[in-house]
Amino acid sequence: MRLNRDQVLSAALDLLDEAGLDQLTMRRLSTALGVQNGATYWHFRSKQALLEAMADTLLTGVADTLLTGVADARHTGEADLGEPEPWDERIARLAHRLRRALLSRRDGARLFSAAFFPLPNALAYGEAMIATLCQGGLTARDASWAADTLTYYVVGHTIEEQLAAALPDGGAEGAARLAEAVDPQRHPHLFAALAHIPAPHHEDHFAYGLQLVVAGIRSTATAGRVADPR
Amino acid sequence: MRLNRDQVLSAALDLLDEAGLDQLTMRRLSTALGVQNGATYWHFRSKQALLEAMADTLLTGVADTLLTGVADARHTGEADLGEPEPWDERIARLAHRLRRALLSRRDGARLFSAAFFPLPNALAYGEAMIATLCQGGLTARDASWAADTLTYYVVGHTIEEQLAAALPDGGAEGAARLAEAVDPQRHPHLFAALAHIPAPHHEDHFAYGLQLVVAGIRSTATAGRVADPR
DNA sequence: ACCTGAACACCGTTCAAGT
Protein backbone atom coordinates (compact mmCIF):
# COMPACT_ATOMS: atom_id res chain seq x y z
CA MET A 1 0.00 0.00 0.00
CA ARG A 2 1.06 3.51 -0.81
CA LEU A 3 2.42 5.71 1.94
CA ASN A 4 1.64 9.30 2.55
CA ARG A 5 3.38 12.00 4.50
CA ASP A 6 1.14 11.67 7.54
CA GLN A 7 1.69 7.95 7.85
CA VAL A 8 5.44 8.45 7.78
CA LEU A 9 5.13 11.20 10.36
CA SER A 10 3.03 9.21 12.78
CA ALA A 11 5.12 6.08 12.39
CA ALA A 12 8.14 8.24 13.18
CA LEU A 13 6.49 9.52 16.36
CA ASP A 14 5.63 5.98 17.42
CA LEU A 15 9.17 4.88 16.77
CA LEU A 16 10.38 7.81 18.87
CA ASP A 17 8.38 6.54 21.82
CA GLU A 18 9.62 3.01 21.37
CA ALA A 19 13.25 3.60 20.58
CA GLY A 20 14.15 7.12 21.71
CA LEU A 21 15.65 9.95 19.69
CA ASP A 22 19.13 8.43 19.44
CA GLN A 23 17.80 5.19 17.99
CA LEU A 24 15.38 6.92 15.64
CA THR A 25 16.85 6.05 12.31
CA MET A 26 15.63 6.47 8.77
CA ARG A 27 16.37 2.80 8.23
CA ARG A 28 14.49 1.61 11.29
CA LEU A 29 11.63 3.85 10.30
CA SER A 30 11.53 2.35 6.83
CA THR A 31 11.53 -1.12 8.32
CA ALA A 32 8.67 -0.19 10.66
CA LEU A 33 6.76 1.05 7.63
CA GLY A 34 7.49 -2.16 5.73
CA VAL A 35 9.19 -0.25 2.97
CA GLN A 36 12.62 0.13 1.48
CA ASN A 37 15.31 2.39 2.71
CA GLY A 38 15.05 5.27 0.33
CA ALA A 39 11.27 5.35 0.28
CA THR A 40 10.88 7.80 3.14
CA TYR A 41 12.97 10.31 1.23
CA TRP A 42 10.19 10.76 -1.20
CA HIS A 43 8.03 12.16 1.62
CA PHE A 44 10.66 14.06 3.57
CA ARG A 45 13.62 15.71 1.94
CA SER A 46 15.91 14.74 4.83
CA LYS A 47 15.96 13.39 8.34
CA GLN A 48 16.18 16.95 9.62
CA ALA A 49 12.98 17.86 7.79
CA LEU A 50 11.24 14.87 9.32
CA LEU A 51 12.45 15.79 12.80
CA GLU A 52 11.17 19.31 12.39
CA ALA A 53 7.76 18.11 11.27
CA MET A 54 7.69 15.77 14.27
CA ALA A 55 8.60 18.61 16.61
CA ASP A 56 5.84 20.80 15.27
CA THR A 57 3.34 17.97 15.60
CA LEU A 58 4.21 17.80 19.28
CA LEU A 59 3.22 21.44 19.65
CA THR A 60 -0.22 21.00 18.13
CA GLY A 61 -2.67 23.11 20.07
CA VAL A 62 -0.30 24.52 22.71
CA ALA A 63 -1.27 28.06 21.91
CA ASP A 64 -4.91 27.42 21.16
CA THR A 65 -7.19 28.91 23.78
CA LEU A 66 -4.46 31.27 24.81
CA LEU A 67 -4.86 33.81 22.09
CA THR A 68 -8.60 34.08 22.41
CA GLY A 69 -8.22 34.12 26.16
CA VAL A 70 -11.11 34.52 28.53
CA ALA A 71 -13.99 34.44 26.12
CA ASP A 72 -12.87 31.00 25.15
CA ALA A 73 -11.95 29.91 28.65
CA ARG A 74 -15.59 30.36 29.67
CA HIS A 75 -16.65 27.77 27.16
CA THR A 76 -13.82 25.32 27.70
CA GLY A 77 -13.94 25.61 31.47
CA GLU A 78 -10.20 26.02 31.63
CA ALA A 79 -10.73 29.07 33.76
CA ASP A 80 -13.93 30.48 35.13
CA LEU A 81 -13.28 34.00 36.22
CA GLY A 82 -15.48 36.94 35.45
CA GLU A 83 -12.31 38.93 34.84
CA PRO A 84 -9.76 38.66 32.09
CA GLU A 85 -6.94 36.33 33.15
CA PRO A 86 -3.89 38.29 34.32
CA TRP A 87 -0.97 38.22 31.92
CA ASP A 88 1.37 36.51 34.35
CA GLU A 89 -0.99 33.61 34.89
CA ARG A 90 -1.41 33.26 31.19
CA ILE A 91 2.32 33.12 30.70
CA ALA A 92 2.61 30.43 33.33
CA ARG A 93 -0.21 28.47 31.79
CA LEU A 94 1.35 28.66 28.36
CA ALA A 95 4.68 27.48 29.76
CA HIS A 96 3.00 24.56 31.46
CA ARG A 97 1.32 23.67 28.21
CA LEU A 98 4.60 23.72 26.34
CA ARG A 99 6.10 21.41 28.96
CA ARG A 100 3.17 19.00 28.71
CA ALA A 101 3.44 19.00 24.94
CA LEU A 102 7.14 18.18 25.11
CA LEU A 103 6.49 15.45 27.67
CA SER A 104 3.89 13.85 25.44
CA ARG A 105 6.55 11.90 23.59
CA ARG A 106 9.82 10.37 24.67
CA ASP A 107 12.71 12.83 24.19
CA GLY A 108 10.17 15.41 23.07
CA ALA A 109 12.16 18.29 24.54
CA ARG A 110 15.38 17.26 22.83
CA LEU A 111 13.45 16.79 19.62
CA PHE A 112 12.08 20.31 19.90
CA SER A 113 15.48 21.79 20.61
CA ALA A 114 16.91 20.06 17.55
CA ALA A 115 14.34 21.71 15.30
CA PHE A 116 15.76 25.04 14.35
CA PHE A 117 12.93 26.50 12.50
CA PRO A 118 9.73 28.33 12.23
CA LEU A 119 6.90 25.85 11.81
CA PRO A 120 3.29 26.83 12.36
CA ASN A 121 2.69 25.61 15.90
CA ALA A 122 6.02 26.90 17.13
CA LEU A 123 5.18 30.27 15.60
CA ALA A 124 1.77 30.28 17.25
CA TYR A 125 3.41 29.53 20.57
CA GLY A 126 5.89 32.38 20.10
CA GLU A 127 3.16 34.77 19.08
CA ALA A 128 1.01 33.89 22.10
CA MET A 129 3.94 34.28 24.44
CA ILE A 130 5.06 37.63 23.09
CA ALA A 131 1.51 38.95 22.80
CA THR A 132 0.83 38.14 26.42
CA LEU A 133 4.06 39.75 27.55
CA CYS A 134 3.24 42.90 25.60
CA GLN A 135 -0.12 42.89 27.30
CA GLY A 136 1.86 42.81 30.55
CA GLY A 137 3.49 46.06 29.52
CA LEU A 138 6.76 44.96 27.93
CA THR A 139 8.08 46.56 24.78
CA ALA A 140 8.30 44.41 21.67
CA ARG A 141 11.99 43.90 22.23
CA ASP A 142 11.72 43.06 25.91
CA ALA A 143 8.78 40.76 25.25
CA SER A 144 10.68 38.78 22.66
CA TRP A 145 13.75 38.54 24.87
CA ALA A 146 11.67 37.54 27.90
CA ALA A 147 9.89 34.94 25.77
CA ASP A 148 13.26 33.48 24.85
CA THR A 149 14.25 33.31 28.49
CA LEU A 150 11.04 31.50 29.39
CA THR A 151 11.35 29.09 26.52
CA TYR A 152 14.99 28.27 27.29
CA TYR A 153 13.88 27.47 30.80
CA VAL A 154 10.98 25.25 29.82
CA VAL A 155 13.01 23.36 27.25
CA GLY A 156 16.13 23.08 29.43
CA HIS A 157 14.17 21.79 32.37
CA THR A 158 12.19 19.33 30.32
CA ILE A 159 15.24 17.95 28.52
CA GLU A 160 16.80 17.21 31.88
CA GLU A 161 13.59 15.68 33.16
CA GLN A 162 13.28 13.35 30.20
CA LEU A 163 16.95 12.41 30.29
CA ALA A 164 16.60 11.42 33.95
CA ALA A 165 13.47 9.43 33.15
CA ALA A 166 15.25 7.60 30.35
CA LEU A 167 18.13 6.40 32.48
CA PRO A 168 18.09 2.65 33.12
CA ASP A 169 16.45 2.72 36.53
CA GLY A 170 14.60 5.98 36.41
CA GLY A 171 17.61 8.08 37.37
CA ALA A 172 18.66 6.30 40.55
CA GLU A 173 21.97 5.26 39.06
CA GLY A 174 22.74 8.75 37.83
CA ALA A 175 21.92 10.16 41.23
CA ALA A 176 24.25 7.62 42.78
CA ARG A 177 27.08 8.63 40.45
CA LEU A 178 26.53 12.24 41.40
CA ALA A 179 26.42 11.47 45.11
CA GLU A 180 29.69 9.64 44.73
CA ALA A 181 31.39 12.52 42.95
CA VAL A 182 30.34 15.15 45.46
CA ASP A 183 32.76 15.43 48.31
CA PRO A 184 31.02 17.02 51.34
CA GLN A 185 34.26 18.81 52.22
CA ARG A 186 34.82 20.48 48.88
CA HIS A 187 31.17 20.90 47.93
CA PRO A 188 29.18 21.37 51.12
CA HIS A 189 26.28 23.19 49.45
CA LEU A 190 26.01 20.77 46.57
CA PHE A 191 26.09 17.99 49.12
CA ALA A 192 23.25 19.55 51.08
CA ALA A 193 21.28 20.07 47.89
CA LEU A 194 21.74 16.44 46.90
CA ALA A 195 18.86 15.44 49.11
CA HIS A 196 16.54 17.32 46.78
CA ILE A 197 17.78 15.90 43.52
CA PRO A 198 16.54 12.32 43.15
CA ALA A 199 13.05 13.62 43.69
CA PRO A 200 9.74 12.75 42.17
CA HIS A 201 9.28 16.52 42.50
CA HIS A 202 9.55 17.31 38.82
CA GLU A 203 6.30 19.20 38.84
CA ASP A 204 7.28 21.32 41.85
CA HIS A 205 10.77 21.84 40.53
CA PHE A 206 9.41 23.05 37.23
CA ALA A 207 6.84 25.33 38.86
CA TYR A 208 9.48 26.84 41.14
CA GLY A 209 11.80 27.85 38.33
CA LEU A 210 8.95 29.09 36.19
CA GLN A 211 7.67 31.26 39.01
CA LEU A 212 11.20 32.64 39.38
CA VAL A 213 11.32 33.78 35.79
CA VAL A 214 7.78 35.13 35.83
CA ALA A 215 8.49 37.06 39.03
CA GLY A 216 11.56 38.50 37.35
CA ILE A 217 9.52 39.63 34.37
CA ARG A 218 6.90 41.12 36.66
CA SER A 219 9.41 43.12 38.63
CA THR A 220 11.14 44.32 35.49
CA ALA A 221 7.85 45.23 33.85
CA THR A 222 6.58 47.27 36.76
CA ALA A 223 9.93 48.92 37.46
CA GLY A 224 9.43 51.38 34.62
CA ARG A 225 5.85 52.17 35.66
CA VAL A 226 4.16 54.02 38.48
CA ALA A 227 6.21 53.64 41.62
CA ASP A 228 3.78 51.42 43.48
CA PRO A 229 1.16 49.73 41.29
CA ARG A 230 -1.30 48.86 44.08
CA MET B 1 55.65 9.38 19.05
CA ARG B 2 53.51 8.13 21.88
CA LEU B 3 50.27 9.89 22.66
CA ASN B 4 48.93 10.78 26.04
CA ARG B 5 45.49 11.67 27.27
CA ASP B 6 46.14 15.39 27.25
CA GLN B 7 47.33 15.41 23.68
CA VAL B 8 44.20 13.61 22.57
CA LEU B 9 42.07 16.03 24.57
CA SER B 10 43.64 19.15 23.16
CA ALA B 11 43.64 17.83 19.61
CA ALA B 12 39.94 17.12 20.08
CA LEU B 13 39.31 20.69 21.20
CA ASP B 14 41.21 22.03 18.22
CA LEU B 15 39.23 19.82 15.91
CA LEU B 16 36.04 21.08 17.54
CA ASP B 17 36.98 24.63 16.61
CA GLU B 18 37.86 23.66 13.07
CA ALA B 19 35.06 21.28 12.26
CA GLY B 20 32.25 21.84 14.76
CA LEU B 21 30.59 19.34 17.05
CA ASP B 22 28.71 17.49 14.31
CA GLN B 23 31.86 16.84 12.34
CA LEU B 24 33.92 15.90 15.36
CA THR B 25 34.56 12.28 14.70
CA MET B 26 36.76 9.70 16.35
CA ARG B 27 38.15 8.92 12.93
CA ARG B 28 38.90 12.51 12.00
CA LEU B 29 40.51 12.95 15.38
CA SER B 30 42.73 9.93 14.84
CA THR B 31 43.73 11.28 11.46
CA ALA B 32 44.55 14.66 12.98
CA LEU B 33 46.72 12.88 15.52
CA GLY B 34 48.44 10.88 12.80
CA VAL B 35 47.37 7.66 14.36
CA GLN B 36 45.12 4.72 13.57
CA ASN B 37 41.47 4.56 14.19
CA GLY B 38 41.30 2.52 17.36
CA ALA B 39 44.24 4.25 19.02
CA THR B 40 42.22 6.95 20.72
CA TYR B 41 40.19 4.28 22.47
CA TRP B 42 43.16 3.43 24.57
CA HIS B 43 43.01 6.93 26.09
CA PHE B 44 39.27 7.42 26.24
CA ARG B 45 36.85 4.57 26.84
CA SER B 46 34.33 6.06 24.40
CA LYS B 47 33.47 9.15 22.43
CA GLN B 48 31.07 10.15 25.19
CA ALA B 49 33.91 10.03 27.74
CA LEU B 50 36.02 12.22 25.48
CA LEU B 51 33.21 14.73 25.03
CA GLU B 52 32.72 14.96 28.77
CA ALA B 53 36.40 15.56 29.36
CA MET B 54 36.30 18.26 26.66
CA ALA B 55 33.29 19.88 28.30
CA ASP B 56 34.97 19.99 31.67
CA THR B 57 38.10 21.46 30.15
CA LEU B 58 35.98 24.30 28.84
CA LEU B 59 34.89 25.09 32.37
CA THR B 60 38.41 25.36 33.76
CA GLY B 61 38.50 28.22 36.20
CA VAL B 62 34.90 29.45 35.88
CA ALA B 63 34.33 29.18 39.59
CA ASP B 64 37.77 30.23 40.69
CA THR B 65 37.78 33.60 42.36
CA LEU B 66 34.10 33.24 43.08
CA LEU B 67 34.36 31.04 46.11
CA THR B 68 37.03 33.09 47.79
CA GLY B 69 35.11 36.19 46.86
CA VAL B 70 36.16 39.65 47.89
CA ALA B 71 39.47 38.90 49.50
CA ASP B 72 40.61 37.60 46.16
CA ALA B 73 38.91 40.25 44.11
CA ARG B 74 41.10 42.85 45.84
CA HIS B 75 44.19 41.22 44.48
CA THR B 76 42.94 40.41 41.03
CA GLY B 77 41.32 43.76 40.58
CA GLU B 78 38.17 42.12 39.30
CA ALA B 79 36.24 44.23 41.77
CA ASP B 80 37.50 46.88 44.09
CA LEU B 81 34.91 47.52 46.72
CA GLY B 82 35.60 47.80 50.38
CA GLU B 83 32.45 45.76 50.94
CA PRO B 84 31.74 42.15 50.21
CA GLU B 85 30.20 41.75 46.78
CA PRO B 86 26.40 41.35 47.01
CA TRP B 87 25.17 37.84 46.24
CA ASP B 88 23.13 38.87 43.22
CA GLU B 89 26.10 40.49 41.53
CA ARG B 90 28.15 37.43 42.22
CA ILE B 91 25.51 35.23 40.65
CA ALA B 92 25.44 37.43 37.58
CA ARG B 93 29.22 37.41 37.36
CA LEU B 94 29.33 33.65 37.62
CA ALA B 95 26.70 33.31 34.89
CA HIS B 96 28.69 35.62 32.63
CA ARG B 97 31.77 33.54 33.26
CA LEU B 98 29.96 30.35 32.35
CA ARG B 99 28.80 31.96 29.13
CA ARG B 100 32.32 33.11 28.27
CA ALA B 101 33.67 29.65 28.97
CA LEU B 102 31.09 28.09 26.67
CA LEU B 103 31.82 30.65 23.97
CA SER B 104 35.53 29.92 24.13
CA ARG B 105 35.14 27.04 21.71
CA ARG B 106 32.87 26.45 18.77
CA ASP B 107 29.67 24.67 19.82
CA GLY B 108 30.88 24.85 23.42
CA ALA B 109 27.37 25.22 24.81
CA ARG B 110 26.06 22.20 22.93
CA LEU B 111 29.12 20.27 24.01
CA PHE B 112 28.42 21.15 27.63
CA SER B 113 24.78 20.18 27.38
CA ALA B 114 25.75 16.81 25.91
CA ALA B 115 27.91 16.02 28.92
CA PHE B 116 25.63 14.50 31.47
CA PHE B 117 27.89 14.18 34.36
CA PRO B 118 29.67 15.47 37.35
CA LEU B 119 33.20 16.43 36.43
CA PRO B 120 35.33 18.61 38.69
CA ASN B 121 34.89 22.02 37.09
CA ALA B 122 31.18 21.54 36.58
CA LEU B 123 30.87 20.59 40.22
CA ALA B 124 32.85 23.64 41.30
CA TYR B 125 30.56 25.81 39.23
CA GLY B 126 27.48 24.22 40.82
CA GLU B 127 28.91 24.59 44.28
CA ALA B 128 29.73 28.26 43.74
CA MET B 129 26.28 28.96 42.34
CA ILE B 130 24.41 27.23 45.15
CA ALA B 131 26.68 28.63 47.85
CA THR B 132 26.08 32.15 46.62
CA LEU B 133 22.34 31.63 46.46
CA CYS B 134 22.31 30.29 50.01
CA GLN B 135 24.23 33.37 51.02
CA GLY B 136 21.37 35.29 49.43
CA GLY B 137 18.99 33.63 51.85
CA LEU B 138 17.63 30.69 49.86
CA THR B 139 17.16 27.30 51.41
CA ALA B 140 19.29 24.43 50.09
CA ARG B 141 16.43 23.19 47.98
CA ASP B 142 15.51 26.58 46.56
CA ALA B 143 19.15 27.38 45.89
CA SER B 144 19.67 24.20 43.90
CA TRP B 145 16.50 24.73 41.93
CA ALA B 146 17.31 28.37 41.27
CA ALA B 147 20.81 27.34 40.18
CA ASP B 148 19.25 24.94 37.68
CA THR B 149 17.06 27.70 36.33
CA LEU B 150 20.01 30.00 35.88
CA THR B 151 22.11 27.33 34.24
CA TYR B 152 19.34 26.32 31.84
CA TYR B 153 19.12 29.93 30.82
CA VAL B 154 22.84 30.42 30.28
CA VAL B 155 23.20 27.20 28.34
CA GLY B 156 20.01 27.66 26.30
CA HIS B 157 20.91 31.19 25.34
CA THR B 158 24.47 30.30 24.45
CA ILE B 159 23.49 27.29 22.36
CA GLU B 160 21.23 29.53 20.30
CA GLU B 161 23.91 32.18 20.02
CA GLN B 162 26.47 29.71 18.73
CA LEU B 163 24.02 28.08 16.35
CA ALA B 164 23.24 31.46 14.86
CA ALA B 165 26.94 32.24 14.55
CA ALA B 166 27.59 28.94 12.80
CA LEU B 167 25.00 29.48 10.09
CA PRO B 168 26.51 30.07 6.66
CA ASP B 169 26.35 33.85 6.66
CA GLY B 170 26.30 34.57 10.35
CA GLY B 171 22.58 34.04 10.72
CA ALA B 172 21.28 36.32 8.01
CA GLU B 173 19.84 33.46 6.03
CA GLY B 174 18.10 32.03 9.08
CA ALA B 175 16.64 35.41 9.91
CA ALA B 176 15.39 35.68 6.36
CA ARG B 177 13.68 32.31 6.57
CA LEU B 178 12.02 33.41 9.78
CA ALA B 179 10.91 36.70 8.35
CA GLU B 180 9.40 34.84 5.45
CA ALA B 181 7.44 32.47 7.69
CA VAL B 182 5.99 35.18 9.89
CA ASP B 183 2.78 36.56 8.51
CA PRO B 184 2.14 40.04 9.97
CA GLN B 185 -1.59 39.27 10.00
CA ARG B 186 -1.45 36.09 11.99
CA HIS B 187 1.61 36.95 14.05
CA PRO B 188 1.61 40.69 14.63
CA HIS B 189 3.72 40.57 17.80
CA LEU B 190 6.26 38.17 16.41
CA PHE B 191 6.44 40.38 13.37
CA ALA B 192 7.09 43.44 15.51
CA ALA B 193 9.72 41.54 17.47
CA LEU B 194 11.48 40.50 14.29
CA ALA B 195 13.28 43.79 14.13
CA HIS B 196 15.18 42.80 17.28
CA ILE B 197 16.24 39.36 16.19
CA PRO B 198 19.04 39.63 13.64
CA ALA B 199 20.91 41.73 16.13
CA PRO B 200 24.54 41.94 17.06
CA HIS B 201 22.96 42.45 20.50
CA HIS B 202 23.94 39.08 21.90
CA GLU B 203 25.56 40.59 24.93
CA ASP B 204 22.54 42.77 25.73
CA HIS B 205 20.13 39.97 25.02
CA PHE B 206 22.00 37.70 27.39
CA ALA B 207 22.25 40.33 30.10
CA TYR B 208 18.55 41.11 29.84
CA GLY B 209 17.42 37.53 30.39
CA LEU B 210 19.96 36.99 33.11
CA GLN B 211 18.78 40.07 34.95
CA LEU B 212 15.21 38.74 34.62
CA VAL B 213 16.07 35.50 36.37
CA VAL B 214 18.18 37.21 39.02
CA ALA B 215 15.38 39.69 39.73
CA GLY B 216 13.02 36.75 40.10
CA ILE B 217 15.33 35.09 42.59
CA ARG B 218 15.71 38.35 44.50
CA SER B 219 11.99 38.91 44.79
CA THR B 220 11.39 35.31 45.82
CA ALA B 221 14.21 35.43 48.34
CA THR B 222 13.05 38.60 50.03
CA ALA B 223 9.37 37.64 49.95
CA GLY B 224 9.79 35.39 52.96
CA ARG B 225 11.78 38.01 54.89
CA VAL B 226 11.08 41.30 56.61
CA ALA B 227 8.40 43.17 54.73
CA ASP B 228 10.66 45.90 53.40
CA PRO B 229 14.37 45.15 53.55
CA ARG B 230 15.58 48.73 53.19
C1' DA C 1 51.85 0.18 27.92
C1' DC C 2 50.41 1.70 23.65
C1' DC C 3 49.29 1.09 18.88
C1' DT C 4 48.02 -1.30 14.16
C1' DG C 5 44.89 -3.52 10.97
C1' DA C 6 40.98 -5.25 10.10
C1' DA C 7 36.62 -6.25 10.96
C1' DC C 8 31.45 -5.67 12.71
C1' DA C 9 27.31 -3.53 12.64
C1' DC C 10 25.57 0.22 11.66
C1' DC C 11 24.41 5.27 9.62
C1' DG C 12 22.13 9.31 6.03
C1' DT C 13 21.63 10.16 1.32
C1' DT C 14 21.32 9.57 -3.73
C1' DC C 15 19.57 7.77 -7.84
C1' DA C 16 18.78 4.94 -11.95
C1' DA C 17 15.35 1.96 -12.82
C1' DG C 18 10.96 0.04 -12.25
C1' DT C 19 5.50 0.27 -11.76
Next chain:
DNA sequence: ACCTGAACACCGTTCAAGT
Protein backbone atom coordinates in the same frame (compact mmCIF):
# COMPACT_ATOMS: atom_id res chain seq x y z
C1' DA D 1 3.54 9.69 -8.36
C1' DC D 2 5.73 6.56 -5.55
C1' DC D 3 8.86 2.90 -4.60
C1' DT D 4 12.95 -0.66 -5.19
C1' DG D 5 17.75 -2.00 -5.19
C1' DA D 6 21.96 -0.92 -4.88
C1' DA D 7 25.51 1.87 -4.12
C1' DC D 8 28.51 5.84 -1.84
C1' DA D 9 30.75 7.71 1.80
C1' DC D 10 30.78 7.63 6.03
C1' DC D 11 30.15 6.35 11.43
C1' DG D 12 31.52 4.24 16.74
C1' DT D 13 33.49 0.31 18.74
C1' DT D 14 36.12 -4.00 19.41
C1' DC D 15 40.05 -6.81 19.42
C1' DA D 16 43.69 -10.04 18.10
C1' DA D 17 48.12 -9.18 17.10
C1' DG D 18 52.20 -6.62 17.10
C1' DT D 19 56.09 -3.61 19.47
